[in-house]
């Protein structure tokens with residue numbers, strides 16, 4: 144039999160280890176440079192389509208889900224936890240609020256070295272504020 148307690152402890156320890164740099168900076172540690180996504184003017188005090196913590200961790204999954212639901216099932220409306228309705232659209236919804244993709248999306252993405260290819264199709268004009 145496996146000792147499931149040990150296995151789980153091991154998995155947890157591993158998860159903490161690989162995400163340590165993230166927790167460290169998230170806790171405000173003086174770990175040197177960290178990305179500081181800048182909200183577009185007028186967004187302070189407003190709310191995203193899901194909680195900030197959820198968005199920070201899972202916005203890529205949410206976008207994939209939206210795409211699949213729109214393209215495969217024609218389900219086009221997302222309800223936020225507080226009941227607001229949003230069109231499931233990268234350009235018409237996310238980028239309506241986050242219009243400064245260069246200072247917001249790209250600041251994080253450059254930091255972690257991801258380059259979403261979504262813009263190839265979803266944006267016709269050049270990104271505003273991109274470095």
Ligand code: HEC
Pocket residue numbers: 206207209210213214231232233234235259260261262263264265
């Ligand atoms: C090859 C072109 C192409 C690329 C690259 C692409 N998409 Fe799309 N995407 C489409 C098309 C076409 C639709 C269908 C539009 C519709 O039916 O309204 C769509 C629909 C979507 C939708 C739902 C409708 C909307 O207006 O946003 C989401 C969300 C979405 N894509 C997200 C993404 C994300 C996130 C990426 C990058 C990881 C991405 N797409 C990359 C072509 C593309």
Ligand code: HEC
Pocket residue numbers: 180182186187188189190191192193194195198199202205206229232233236237238240241
């Ligand atoms: C109604 C305007 C609005 C829409 C639409 C919106 N956001 Fe947000 N977003 C915000 C605001 C305001 C915040 C600041 C955090 C909060 O919700 O308190 C935020 C936070 C975030 C964060 C976390 C930033 C951080 O500092 O951790 C990410 C990532 C994000 N949004 C991505 C997206 C994506 C992707 C979409 C589309 C699926 C989207 N947002 C749609 C307004 C919006």
Ligand code: HEC
Pocket residue numbers: 178180199202203206237238241244247248249251252255257258259260261
């Ligand atoms: C708080 C930091 C942060 C902000 C702000 C942010 N992202 Fe991300 N994003 C990430 C991280 C980190 C990853 C990589 C996650 C991974 O590799 O699993 C990522 C990955 C993605 C991916 C998947 C790319 C891939 O190749 O796997 C998409 C699509 C995406 N982000 C879209 C957006 C959009 C659109 C915005 C702005 C509206 C945005 N993100 C804002 C941190 C952020």
